[in-house]
Amino acid sequence: xxxxxxxxxxxxxxxxxxxxxxxxxxxxxxxxxxxxxxxxxxxxxxxxxxxxxxxxxxxxxxxxxxxxxxxxxxxxxxxxxxxxxxxxxxxxxxxxxxxxxxxxxxxxxxxxxxxxxxxxxxxxxxxxxxxxxxxxxxxxxxxxxxxxxxxxxxxxxxxxxxxxxxxxxxxxxxxxxxxxxxxxxxxxxxxxxxxxxxxxxxxxxxxxxxxxxxxxxxxxxxxxxxxxxxxxxxxxxxxxxxxxxxxxxxxxxxxxxxxxxxxxxxxxxxxxxxxxxxxxxxxxxxxxxxxxx
Amino acid sequence: xxxxxxxxxxxxxxxxxxxxxxxxxxxxxxxxxxxxxxxxxxxxxxxxxxxxxxxxxxxxxxxxxxxxxxxxxxxxxxxxxxxxxxxxxxxxxxxxxxxxxxxxxxxxxxxxxxxxxxxxxxxxxxxxxxxxxxxxxxxxxxxxxxxxxxxxxxxxxxxxxxxxxxxxxxxxxxxxxxxxxxxxxxxxxxxxxxxxxxxxxxxxxxxxxxxxxxxxxxxxxxxxxxxxxxxxxxxxxxxxxxxxxxxxxxxxxxxxxxxxxxxxxxxxxxxxxxxxxxxxxxxxxxxxxxxxxxxxxxxxxxxxxxxxxxxxxxxxxxxxxxxxxxxxxxxxxxxxxxxxx
Numbered sequence: 235x236x237x238x239x240x241x242x243x244x245x246x247x248x249x250x251x252x253x254x255x256x257x258x259x260x261x262x263x264x265x266x267x268x269x270x271x272x273x274x275x276x277x278x279x280x281x282x283x284x285x286x287x288x289x290x291x292x293x294x295x296x297x298x299x300x301x302x303x304x305x306x307x308x309x310x311x312x313x314x315x316x317x318x319x320x321x322x323x324x325x326x327x328x329x330x331x332x333x334x335x336x337x338x339x340x341x342x343x344x345x346x347x348x349x350x351x352x353x354x355x356x357x358x359x360x361x362x363x364x365x366x367x368x369x370x371x372x373x374x375x376x377x378x379x380x381x382x383x384x385x386x387x388x389x390x391x392x393x394x395x396x397x398x399x400x401x402x403x404x405x406x407x408x409x410x411x412x413x414x415x416x417x418x419x420x421x422x423x424x425x426x427x428x429x430x431x432x433x434x435x436x437x438x439x440x441x442x443x444x445x446x447x448x449x450x451x452x453x454x455x456x457x458x459x460x461x462x463x464x465x466x467x468x469x470x471x472x473x474x475x476x477x478x479x480x481x482x483x484x485x486x487x488x489x490x491x492x493x494x495x496x497x498x499x500x501x502x503x504x505x506x507x508x509x510x511x512x513x514x515x516x517x518x519x520x521x522x523x524x525x526x527x
Numbered sequence: 528x529x530x531x532x533x534x535x536x537x538x539x540x541x542x543x544x545x546x547x548x549x550x551x552x553x554x555x556x557x558x559x560x561x562x563x564x565x566x567x568x569x570x571x572x573x574x575x576x577x578x579x580x581x582x583x584x585x586x587x588x589x590x591x592x593x594x595x596x597x598x599x600x601x602x603x604x605x606x607x608x609x610x611x612x613x614x615x616x617x618x619x620x621x622x623x624x625x626x627x628x629x630x631x632x633x634x635x636x637x638x639x640x641x642x643x644x645x646x647x648x649x650x651x652x653x654x655x656x657x658x659x660x661x662x663x664x665x666x667x668x669x670x671x672x673x674x675x676x677x678x679x680x681x682x683x684x685x686x687x688x689x690x691x692x693x694x695x696x697x698x699x700x701x702x703x704x705x706x707x708x709x710x711x712x713x714x715x716x717x718x719x720x721x722x723x724x725x726x727x728x729x730x731x732x733x734x735x736x737x738x739x740x741x742x743x744x745x746x747x748x749x750x751x752x753x754x755x756x757x758x759x760x761x762x763x764x765x766x767x768x769x770x771x772x773x774x775x776x777x778x779x780x781x782x783x784x785x786x787x788x789x790x791x792x793x794x795x796x797x798x799x800x801x802x803x804x805x806x807x808x809x810x811x812x813x814x815x816x817x818x819x820x821x822x823x824x825x826x827x828x829x830x831x832x833x834x835x836x837x838x839x840x841x842x843x844x845x846x847x848x849x850x851x852x853x854x855x856x857x858x859x860x861x862x863x864x865x866x867x868x
Binding site for chain 2: 242246247250251253254257258260261262264265267268271279280281282285288336337338340341343344345347348349350354356357358359360361362363365366367369370371372373374375376377378393394396397398400401403404429430454457458460461464465475478479482494495498501502505506508509510513516517520521
């Protein structure tokens with residue numbers, strides 16, 4: 235491809251590079267703008283008078299004596315106790331990823347090693363389940379959960395998210411285990427291992443790349459979920475995303491919209507770090523499903 | 528693998544899916560055919576020496592008894608599906624007979640919640656999906672032609688709109704398009720209309736939601752197509768070059784056919800994803816202008832009075848919609864499977 239690029243006429247090169255730059259601005263500018271604006275007061279971030287105020291922080295300087303202020307962060311983290319929501323999010327994400335990888339690995343391994351016809355139908359069922367929007371299931375959860383008195387607590391939400399996560403995890407890990415040669419665990423079985431011992435001693439040591447990639451997507455699903463967490467968690471147990479949504483309801487009236495802006499920026503940071511360190515895995519995970527059909 | 532071993536390996540995940548996906552679907556179907564019991568009313572006549580008054584009260588005990596006996600509620604068959612909040616058969620029928628023309632009929636339809644949601648959802652699906660594919664393809668082709676060292680950076684920034692929490696991504700855009708935000712200001716300045724506001728205009732709101740949809744999903748298409756470009760057979764490209772194909776012809780007759788299976792894949796995924804458009808409507812605070820079926824379920828379940836039956840009926844309709852969109856995927860998987868065996 236590099237040789238082709240060199241032969242490309244200059245005009246086309248410039249046009250394509252220009253297009254890439256425009257796309258990069260479209261992709262990144264909203265985040266940079268919000269990050270910058272989160273250190274301003276509301277009248278600067280949403281300025282009616284002059285949009286350059288958002289850059290210079292004119293009103294912020296009038297109010298706080300400096301063009302930057304952490305008032306939004308103080309409001310969100312200290313006054314509104316956003317820290318609790320952050321902790322809840324990480325508890326939910328940690329246990330969802332852990333549980334869903336544990337049971338998903340076992341299931342995906344079994345699906346990849348069994349040659350019977352029912353594995354196909356199980357995978358098809360998983361595909362159908364995968365396509366169901368989670369919100370359609372929520373109506374089915376709420377009444378029983380109220381009845382059993384388990385609504386609103388973190389463990390219930392974790393279990394529900396694990397289950398919603400399973401179809402995707404199974405598909406990913408199934409196709410990943412299929413790429414690990416069957417001869418590996420079969421030779422272990424010839425040597426006298428049971429199926430589980432073969433899995434434990436032969437497959438587990440070599441499965442980590444696929445498991446990490448799948449885990450990233452499980453994390454993203456749990457972290458980004460709004461429909462399930464908003465409906466199944468009580469006010470005290472909210473995770474970040476429903477809390478941001480709740481901020482909107484109250485802050486539009488109280489004029490504390492900068493709390494929501496600061497909370498949004500705070501919730502973006504972990505994702506930013508994730509993409510920074512695991513870009514390769516995310517890309518390979520996305521393409522794994524597509525390229526194999 | 529023996530059936531027995533398979534069973535023990537698969538049981539935990541199978542049980543999780545059975546209990547928390549399969550059963551809830553069943554429960555949603557059952558719930559959508561039941562409606563809560565009405566309160567049992569008791570009419571008591573109290574007479575004073577001068578006159579008698581009739582008083583109607585709710586018989587708490589009897590109501591509680593009947594609710595405990597049949598916790599699901601009254602069986603009403605498909606009534607909930609046909610009522611005004613869902614398919615609204617009666618209203619559609621009367622609009623059909625009474626409307627003077629097509630425009631009147633459609634405006635009558637647009638007042639019904641289900642058809643309002645469907646009209647936005649369909650417009651969203653059929654604008655966002657092609658735009659995402661086009662934009663993803665353009666970015667992939669452009670990135671493929673720039674210096675290899677820069678590709679990592681481009682992919683890093685491109686991934687951000689895709690991995691961002693949908694609600695948060697929607698908010699970030701919404702605050703910019705808000706009439707006091709930077710893009711809102713720019714729009715007002717360009718249109719020369721200082722009163723121009725997103726919140727007041729249905730058309731503008733739809734355009735913003737569609738832009739959000741494209742912004743969010745284009746990176747996905749880009750990454751898939753870009754990976755596809757890496758597997759492009761070199762000899763075909765060279766053969767086309769030797770045969771004198773121009774750059775555009777090479778894209779049209781070599782690259783596009785090579786990427787076609789991926790285009791189909793992205794289209795199918797996008798159709799299903801866009802059908803369930805939900806978070807941007809919350810983030811953009813757009814329910815006055817645009818709704819979707821998912822939003823309707825959320826709206827029924829939240830709030831003071833949780834309308835489970837209505838939400839369940841909308842859920843079933845959504846599931847049927849997803850099933851229709853899913854059929855081509857299933858057929859494709861079935862063919863792949865048969866090809867392998």
